[in-house]
Amino acid sequence: MSSLAALSSSHFNGGCLWKYQDELKVGKLRISVTSMASSSPTQSLEFRDGKANKLDKLRIGVLGASGYTGSEIIRLLRNHPHFQITLMTADRKAGQSIESVFPHLVTQDLPNLVAVKDADFSAVDAVFCCLPHGTTQEIIKSLPTNLKIVDLSADFRLQNIAEYEEWYGQPHKATALQKEAVYGLTEISRKEIQSARLVANPGCYPTSVQLPLIPLIKSNLIEVRNIIIDSKSGVSGAGRGAKEANLYTEIAEGIHSYGITRHRHVPEIEQGLSEAANSKVTVSFTPHLMPMSRGMQSTIYVEMAPGVTTQDLKDHLGNYYEHEEFVVLLNNKEVPHTRHVRGSNYCLMNVFPDRIHGRAIIISVIDNLVKGASGQALQNLNLMMGIPENLGLGCLPLFP
Numbered sequence: 404m405s406s407l408a409a410l411s412s413s414h415f416n417g418g419c420l421w422k423y424q425d426e427l428k429v430g431k432l433r434i435s436v437t438s439m440a441s442s443s444p445t446q447s448l449e450f451r452d453g454k455a456n457k458l459d460k461l462r463i464g465v466l467g468a469s470g471y472t473g474s475e476i477i478r479l480l481r482n483h484p485h486f487q488i489t490l491m492t493a494d495r496k497a498g499q500s501i502e503s504v505f506p507h508l509v510t511q512d513l514p515n516l517v518a519v520k521d522a523d524f525s526a527v528d529a530v531f532c533c534l535p536h537g538t539t540q541e542i543i544k545s546l547p548t549n550l551k552i553v554d555l556s557a558d559f560r561l562q563n564i565a566e567y568e569e570w571y572g573q574p575h576k577a578t579a580l581q582k583e584a585v586y587g588l589t590e591i592s593r594k595e596i597q598s599a600r601l602v603a604n605p606g607c608y609p610t611s612v613q614l615p616l617i618p619l620i621k622s623n624l625i626e627v628r629n630i631i632i633d634s635k636s637g638v639s640g641a642g643r644g645a646k647e648a649n650l651y652t653e654i655a656e657g658i659h660s661y662g663i664t665r666h667r668h669v670p671e672i673e674q675g676l677s678e679a680a681n682s683k684v685t686v687s688f689t690p691h692l693m694p695m696s697r698g699m700q701s702t703i704y705v706e707m708a709p710g711v712t713t714q715d716l717k718d719h720l721g722n723y724y725e726h727e728e729f730v731v732l733l734n735n736k737e738v739p740h741t742r743h744v745r746g747s748n749y750c751l752m753n754v755f756p757d758r759i760h761g762r763a764i765i766i767s768v769i770d771n772l773v774k775g776a777s778g779q780a781l782q783n784l785n786l787m788m789g790i791p792e793n794l795g796l797g798c799l800p801l802f803p
């Protein structure tokens with residue numbers, strides 16, 4: 404049996420960000436946790452009894468590996484020192500090799516795609532569930548209860564079942580599991596995520612909106628009335644399935660709004676903001692589809708509490724996220740661009756004074772497939788496993 408141990412502090416290159424748990428048993432692996440990890444944890448860990456080998460790694464299943472978020476998990480896990488993919492599922496593409504589905508992954512030594520019904524879950528310790536909402540509940544319900552699960556779909560995000568049924572238009576089929584699920588907005592709910600078995604990974608729009616707003620609402624720096632959110636997403640947000648509305652000819656050379664007043668992310672955003680405010684918060688939220696493959700921006704118009712300035716909002720967000728690796732408040736009047744987070748797990752944000760006295764404009768950007776989905780999911784599984792939260796997430800944005 405192997406254990407993980409932190410190397411000496413000489414390997415640390417700056418502040419210690421991550422605290423290990425004391426000891427963790429996962430499947431066959433016992434992780435003995437002795438110290439803190441630095442901001443370069445991939446270099447600060449080694450197996451105490453020798454080199455890491457395949458059997459020493461945690462065995463990961465990717466359900467929905469033939470989709471966009473599934474392939475993004477595969478890309479990120481390529482650089483993860485302690486997770487190894489041993490199971491990948493698909494639906495229509497079951498039976499195929501990964502390179503036939505995703506030619507960009509031809510260099511990777513990965514198992515073939517199998518149907519969920521044929522999957523051997525005895526050979527996995529944890530799964531990323533990258534399936535459409537609705538199908539996910541029943542599949543997760545049927546999984547062995549010893550598995551750690553990060554669900555990227557919306558099926559376990561809403562605590563109120565009636566609200567789920569209203570916005571998703573179908574009965575919830577795993578209500579007991581819903582009670583167990585922890586909402587995985589990492590920087591806000593880290594403590595709860597660490598001890599969770601099932602994490603409901605947040606939606607991409609809700610991630611970009613809640614990261615700036617929750618700290619401001621918690622500290623009563625903004626009014627909870629009249630919050631207006633204008634969000635824009637790249638087309639990969641709609642998944643890989645073929646849809647007429649997502650054809651090049653329908654998307655290119657223009658933008659359009661959709662889901663006006665009725666987008667499924669409204670209740671999710673309101674749930675998080677209401678919890679922060681300790682009272683019911685409602686928002687105006689309009690998403691837009693942009694002619695780009697990935698990226699997401701939320702432009703949020705807020706009214707500040709009496710006497711509060713935009714500098715106060717900036718100072719608060721700066722302090723709140725000071726020790727966070729993946730959430731960055733930009734300096735001065737620097738404008739967050741989606742092109743500056745492409746392929747990375749960063750959320751960049753900044754606050755600007757509105758021309759109208761007492762109002763501020765907050766802009767946050769993420770890559771919908773990374774911080775908005777698979778990157779945050781990996782951050783969460785790292786936490787659930789008691790290993791440094793940033794493992795596998797070191798890739799810088801791809802620019803230009």
Ligand SMILES: NC(=O)C1=CN([C@@H]2O[C@H](COP(=O)(O)OP(=O)(O)OC[C@H]3O[C@@H](n4cnc5c(N)ncnc54)[C@H](OP(=O)(O)O)[C@@H]3O)[C@@H](O)[C@H]2O)C=CC1
Pocket residue numbers: 466467468469470471472473492493494495496497519532533534535536538555556557605606607639640641642643644771772775776
């Ligand atoms: N795309 C994004 O930016 C984000 C997505 N999400 C959520 O993550 C989940 C996955 O999204 P995404 O990767 O974009 O979706 P895709 O449509 O790209 O992929 C869906 C995957 O699920 C499989 N699948 C579809 N139907 C079934 C079924 N009935 N049983 C078993 N497997 C099935 C597909 O297999 P096959 O291809 O073989 O048919 C495919 O592997 C969704 O719930 C989505 O809402 C969350 C945040 C952001």
Ligand SMILES: CC(=O)N[C@@H](CCC(=O)OP(=O)(O)O)C(=O)O
Pocket residue numbers: 536555556557605606607636637638639640641642667668690692
């Ligand atoms: C561009 C686009 O279509 N985006 C998707 C949202 C992304 C997503 O997958 O959200 P869930 O995880 O909550 O399903 C949409 O608007 O439905």
